[in-house]
Amino acid sequence: MEPKRYTARAPEPTAQSRTHASQLGVFVHPDGIDVAVTAALASQVEFCAIDFEPDGSLRERRYALNGPQLGVWTGFIPGIRPGQRYGFRVHGRWDPAAGMRHNPAKLLLDPYGRGVAGEYDLGPACYSHEVDDELQPVPGPRKINELDSAPYVPHSVVVDDTYNGEVGPLHTPWDRTVIYEAHVRGLTMNMPGVPMHLRGTYAGLAHPATIAHLQRLGITAIELLPIHAKLPEPFLVDKGLDNYWGYNTVGFFAPEPSYATKSAQAQGPSAVLREVKGMVSLLHEAGIEVILDVVYNHTCEAGIDGPTLSWRGFGESTYYMQAPGNPGDFEDVTGCGNTLDFRLRRVIQMSLDSLRYWAQEVGVDGFRFDLAVALGRQGREFNSHHPFFVAMTTDPVLRTRKLITEPWDLGHNGWRTGQFPSPMADWNDRFRNAIRSFWLTDQRTMLNGHRPADSREMVTRLSGSADLFSRGRVPGGRGTFASINFVTAHDGFTLHDLVTYDHKHNEANREDNRDGTNDNRSWNHGTEGPDTLLSKERQKSMRNLMSTLLFSAGTPMLTAGDEIGRTQFGNNNPYCQDNSLSWIDWRLTPWQEDFQATVSYLLRLRREHRVFRPTGFFTGTPRNGDPLPDVTWIDRDGEEMPAWKWFEPSSRTFQMLRSGLGQDVDALILINGLNKDTEFTFPVGRGRPFDLAWDSTMPRPNGFRERKLPGSSIVLEAQSIRLYLSNPA
Structure with a gap:
């Protein structure tokens, strides 16, 4: 269909809104809706109700909003009901060099819209400035594009958000929390027991078969990759690919409709929202929290010459971080073309309102903040006590939820792990890197005849990363559970691929294998790529990595499918692969069944x-009247580890004795990080025997029956872990 030019016509007037102007969005009343939207520098804003003619063409009813009052345009529009599609047209100054792109030819999504519907047909009409056939700006000063975008962009939808089920958080204590990072589609597209029509949907995620797997595994919280409504980046559209992961938000209040069942999609956004709430409710009934990965650092509108879909049309200076001294350009610390500017009140308000909506109305239990450093920037610099963090961590609703950061961005001094305020927790990349290096790249280094690193970093991460999380105004800092420990995440190799590939293999992404990180700290064990049954050495390395994760102090996070050793065939960045490359294959071979067990x-x-879930950091001294220190580091000869040994590669053999403080068993972890079998002597401890509870050389737990007395010896296989438990009584 050939794009048509926008036709201006006089809009109908609106009555005064009954809702206070501080309440942004659309609010449903029995006889119509209240509308409030921010467009501080606009000269006129129209609410546009979208209907369809019998031939499929669009028909608009336009209403002039009142304002602006403190930058907000409001109005009451009678007769509008849930299910009505709508958008906004914003009039005002066109001056891209000054950061002003008001263009009434562009139908804009509501930044507070709770439902999104319609297809995205990326083309010239989607841009506020004139573009050529390649969607590149026409040379010279940016000229206003008068093509009407309404037929080519998604529309906001008035939503009926009533729900009869229970809505509310579970409040699982941090010391009981085990996080499972998953994608709504990828988790269940191939899951046995989930009916075909529910696979890859919100309903499928809450199906009894999915829940049973999570419960058998021992998961207490599922962290979902973004479920906010999304759109693909222009360069992916050009390649015929889609944004599978969803880190390209088009609506911070609207759930992604494509993850709903076909039935809910056909009924519209209200039904999609009910399905999301039903998913959360059913997971809560099963004792599983829901944490959402949220992307408040940028939007789907890309760089300065990207499409105009929502925020850009209401006012770039209201939302985006503009370059110093050049409001016509963006400051980008996300790598996505734009950055939402958290110095701006409306950005903070929108983000907080969105968080409260998902917490209160949908009932989710927490949030993981993508590129969270961008949310704490005041211009170039990061502020750990940024007003956004202060507001969120003191908010009576949000402070009770789990708040998790990805503690870095791509800007100046962007790495900030351990520097966020309480009660937030951080993804601990130092943990990930240390554990991978110890069990994988250091092993390869030794096999190649070189000296490996010592184990100081490894033992620091085992102990809860006090160097990162014990600081602060409160003694003990944020505590051990502020460290979200992980070995893998959606971004990077799977656990299987860590032990199978030395190099990324991202050819399917059509970027000539340039995308994705090169710092994988992986080890292919001598052969690049998979073998038929996965070699015993590779399996043992996977068990070493997983057991280290779960024995370490802190909050463990697993990536969906790692429990069965899933592969992405060496692709460490499958963000655009909505296919079998990313979907979990639940057809298990015997070794996968063993690993799941x-x-x-x-x-x-x-x-x-x-004893595996200490709430405070170790002191190395007796506590609570217990004569045994809370942790004792022991060398392979059974003696307390002298400080100098930590600086030697031979310290890659050590024992960690953790006291149960008289309330639980003591735990003795033996680690042989050398590539040769090594003799260990058991420490004195309390003078009581040690019972074997885990051996990473065993493919499957087998009811271990080995007992060892203090002073006795064993030979520990190269590159392996053993766990012994000792009753303190």
């Missing part, structure tokens, strides 16, 4: 024994 067993050990 291993992960379940390790999580059960952690759940049953508080």
